[in-house]
Amino acid sequence: MKENKYDNDVFFQKYSQMLRSQKGLQGAGEWSELQKMLPAFAGQRVLDLGCGYGWHCKYAADHQASSVLGTDISEKMLQKAREINSxxxxxxxxxxxxxLDFPDESFDVVLSSLAFHYVQDFGTLAARIAQWVRPGGHFVFSVEHPVFTAYGTQDWYYDQNGKILHFPVDNYYYEGRREAVFLGEKVIKYHRTLTTYLNTLLINGFELQHVVEPQPPAEMLHLEGMKDEMRRPMMLLVAAVRK
Structure with a gap:
């Protein structure tokens, strides 16, 4: 199943109002940590999987990447990327x-931001990425944290007055399809454990460099809802090198 929710007019309009859509990388809470994990881009061939608005593509280009290919299933996303990040x-x-299909060792760097939780078969994709990136090349990605995806609804539990009680984590080891609500719309995502994410890289010849569960940066804690993001991890950042 390859859902393309982002070409839905209502959903895309809601997404366009998010802070990360309006302010780019500086509006993404995980960027301050993800930026530290990125390799030097000068002279590198870069692939961005699920590139969205193209913010990471432009960052790589601005840092002298020799070529950047951004791919996405959403035409609306790509139209915006071509408009603001060319x-x-x-x-x-x-x-x-x-x-996607590429010759072996086509890229020096493969990136992906918050896209793999829409992919049903991460193992097959990771094996193909291992072929596409050259030995010594980098694979850096962010996904929704397994704690965040486990239960499925991706919402808090509230009391009768609407006050947050806690975040539900259940069925953690039962990997697979989840029906979540994102921006008020039903979206299909895929849950997998932390073990699966990391071991999949290891068995495909990657060496882990960094594993980070990013906290909201101090300069964003004043924003609505940000302090509650300290109560559970929402994202997982991983950087690896192909051996």
Whole structure:
């Protein structure tokens, strides 16, 4: 199943109002940590899987990447990327990441931001990425944290007055399809454990460099709801190198 919720007019309009959509990388709570994990881009061939608005593509291009390919299943996303994050060395392509095919060692760096939880078969995709990236090349990605995806609804438990009680974590070891609500709309995502994410990289010839559960940066804690983000991890950041 390859859901393309982002080409739905209502959903896309809601997404466009998010802080990360309006302010780019500086509006993404995880960026301050993710930025530290990125390799040097100068002279590198970069692939961005699920590139969305193209913020990471533009960052790579601005840091002298020799070529950048951003892929996404959403035409609306790519239209926006071409509008606000273009550069001579960036190309954008509409395609599901599961359908991509490249010769071995086509890239020096593979990136993905908050996209793999929409992919049903992470193992197969990771094996293909291991072929696409050269030995010594980098694979850096962010996903929704397994604690966040486990139960499925991705919402808090509230008391009768609407006050947050706690965040539900259940069925953690039962990997697979979840029906979540994101931006008020039903979205299909796929839960997998932390073990699965990390061991999948190891068995495909990657060496882990960094594993980070990013906290909200201090400068964002004044924003509505941000202090509650300290109560459970929402994201997982991973950086690895192909051996």
């Amino acid at each position: 550069a001579p060395q960036i190309q954008y392509q509409r395609i599901a990441m599961e359908d």
